[in-house]
Amino acid sequence: MSVRLREALREAAAEVPAYPVHERAVRTARRTRRRMAAAVAAVLVLVALVPVAVRGDGPRGIAPAGAGGPALPDRIGLPGFGALHATDRPRLGPASVVFSGQARGLTGLIDEDGTVGIVAADADRYRTWTVGHEAPAGEQVLLSPDGRRIAVPAGTSEHPRVDLVDLVGGTVRRLPSPRSGSTLTEPAGWAPDGGALVVRDTTPANPEGSAYVNTLSLVRLDTGRAVRLLETDQVPVFGTPVAFTADGSRLAYQVGDKVLVAGTDGQSITSFPLPPESGLAGKGAWLPDGSLALVSRDPDTTRWRLRRVDPASGRDLGVLALPAVDGVTTIRLLGWWPDGSALVVGYRPDPDSPERFDRPVDMDQRTVYPNVQTVRVLGLTPGAAAPNTLLTAPDQVLAIDVADAVVRAGRVRAADPPFGLGGRFWWAAGVVALVLGGLLARRLLRRGRALGVTRGHAPRG
Amino acid sequence: MSETFHEFVVQRSPALSRTAYLLTGDHQHAEDLLQSALARTYRHWRRIRDGDPEAYVRRVMYHQQVSWWRRRRVAERLDATPVERGGGDHTENTALRLSVVAALRRLTARQRAVVVLRYYEDLTETQVAEVLGCSVGTVKRHGHDAVRRLRDLVPDLWERTPERSGR
CATH class of the missing domain: 1.10.287 (Helix Hairpins)
Known part of the structure; x- marks a missing residue:
């Protein structure tokens, strides 16, 4: 077949x-x-x-502008790899919180690059801004009272400046140092209306650079005119913190172990020495009754309290009827909530730090990165037995600043920080x-x- | 040395056309089948030109034909009525050839492929299995079914010289 x-x-x-x-x-x-x-x-x-459309702004997308108004997130996360920068589109809008530290995403791969995390005022939208060196939020990186701008140190030692990063418009305004010969300019405090910035300069006192002077200036942002507040030989604590009165007519700042009060025209009004183991409380140090708040440590403990002093004489007016904060290197007063609670940053000590924080330690050393493990934002409510934790942060988030608008709003929102890869x-x-x-x-x-x-x-x- | 696609088509299209015709049993379908296989070959020419492009074309034709048959089989007739004997003025061999071609159309595409590969291309069952991408057992089964069907459709193939397949 x-x-x-x-x-x-x-x-x-x-x-x-x-x-x-x-x-x-x-x-x-x-x-x-x-x-x-x-x-x-x-x-x-x-x-x-x-x-780009779906993930460009992180997994959660963009919340409607102004939805719910500004609020303090109850926790913050770390910026994802490749997170959008502060000036990237879509614009962030006003921020609630800026933070810095040595956690993943806040440092360079090899060396310190001083990245600052920024959280939007009303939603879990994150941005970053790289300063280039270690710059603690709340001390050298300052959020404007309305949360629309951040002031960050920038430039070189030959041409130092402060950059004002507009989170709403996406622009960066360069503010040159008001002090000729300065090698370092840092922001020290915002005026309540955001129209002026206090800057701190470090300038060599001689050609050899063996000594330096510190200068504190108030710079009007509309005219660029600078008013010199103070210039002294270099001291460890200079112009940090700076606290404006609510009307912006006076400001208090700490230099060494003294508090100085001056007018915005540069005229010194008063000064007084600080008691041992105390310091000017923070940018929210002015109380509604015109007194000033200090932070002070109970002897031989890590317990910190807020107390009042008379700004004219420095006379102690007693501790405020607020819960003490225990187990911290120090606290820093951000402001006052509508219900009268004090909003403070608590610095949790790093267990590997060689310092003993129940012993006398210079105030400027109590917030340096190696001595801190993480920060918390706490509410100290009058009559309460203990502080109320309002915001938690991952370990190695070592410094934080909160916009005055968020403090005034007095609201905390449940946060769900984005994770994964950034925009x-x-x-x-x-x-x-x-x-x-x-x-x-x-x-x-x-x-x-x-x-x-x-x-x-x-x-x- | 590798040849151009055009040279390849010029040299091999007569043989490929014959295979295509046997696979389809219809000139129009055979032309479409060869065109489709060559188009696919052209797209991958750089990769296959230094190998055995003709084997590639044949493999594509076999698979394409099975695939087309699956889409068309509803319309195909698979009855076992003996095909009409080619007659008239044709010689006996011509009549048998026409009957075989007509009978091939009554096979499934895979059966037809097995018959063409086994009895026209003279491949072993193992080689057929490789070309069709199936097991030897499947080839045996399709071959058996095809032969049985051809026996029903073209009894002349057996009436004259009954014999058994060598494999």
């Missing part, structure tokens, strides 16, 4: 002509290739654009996808042309 079947098949095949399908096959192949290239390009464009990563991934897609398309086109050329030179049979 197989022999006859073979014969029959060969006979049947023998009369089959060669089908003239070459040209049609090539046209079909090219059409298919074009369609595939178009499909691949479409997919790549989608890959490039969808993450810049997805932008970069989209760009890489587009580039790869372009290279692939070019390769396909070149291959198509090469085949066409080859066919064109081939002998036709």
Whole structure:
């Protein structure tokens, strides 16, 4: 059977002509290739654009502007790898909190790059800003009272400046040092209306640079005019913190173991010495009754309290009827909530620190990064037995500042910090996808042309 | 040395056309099948030109034909009525050839592929299994079914010289 079947098949095949399908096959192949290239390009464009649209602002997207108003997040997270910068689109808008430290995402891969995390006023939208060196939030990186700008140290030792980063407009205003010869300019305090900034300068006192002077100036942001408040030989604590009265007419600041009160015209009003183991409480140090708040430590403990002093004489007016904060290196007063609670930052000690914080330690050393493990924002409510934890942060978030607008709003919101990769990563991934897609398309086109050329030179049979 | 796609088509299209015709039993379908297989070959020419492009085309044709058959089989007739004997003015061999071609159309695409590969391309069952991407057992089964069906459809193939398949 197989022999006859073979014969029959060969006979049947023998009369089959060669089908003239070459040209049609090539046209079909090219059409298919074009369609595939178009499909691949479409997919790549989608890959490039969808993450930008969906993930460009983090997994949660953009909350409606002003939804719910400013509020303190009850916890903060760390900026994701490739997080959007403060001036990136979409704009962040007013912020509630800035924070810094040595946690992942707040430092460089190899050395300290002083990245600051920024949280929006009304939602868990995060941005970052890189200072380039260690710059604690609340001390050298300051959030404006309305939360719309951050003031950060910038420039070089030859041309130091303060950058005002507009979180709403996405612009950066460069504020040159008001002190000629200065090698370092840092922001020290915002005026309540945001119209002026106190800056702290460090200037070599001699050509050899063996001694320095510190200068505190009040710079009007509308005119750029600077009023010198004080200049002294360099001291460990200089112009930190700075506290404005609510009307912005006076300001108190600490220099060494003294508190000085001055008018915004630079005229000194009064000064008084600080008791041992105490300091000016913070940017919220002015009380509604016109007295000043100090932070002080109970002897031989790590328990800190707020107490009142007369700004004219420095006379102690007693401790405030607020719960003490125990187990911290120190506290810093951010302001006062509408219900009369004091909002303070508590610095939890690093267990590996060689310092004993129940013993006398210089105030400036109590908040340096190596001595701190993390920070908390606490509410000290009159009559309460213990502080109320309002905001928690991951370990190695070592400094924080809260906008005055958030303090005045007196609200805490349940936060759900974003995690994973940040918007810049997805932008970069989209760009890489587009580039790869372009290279692939070019390769396909070149291959198509090469085949066409080859066919064109081939002998036709 | 690698040849151009055009050279390849010029040289091999007669043989490929014959295989396509046996696989489909219809000139129009055979032309479409070969065109489709060559278009796919052209897209991958740089990769396969230094190997065995003809084997690639044949493999594509076999698989394409099975795939097309699956889509068209609802319309196909698979009855076992003996095909009309090619007759008239044709010689006996011509009549048998026409009957075989007509009978091939009554097989499934896979059966037809097995018959073409085994009895036209003279491949072993193992080689057929490799080409079709199936097991040898599957080839045996399709081959057996195809032969049984051909026996029903073209009794002349057996009436003259009954014999057994060598494999």
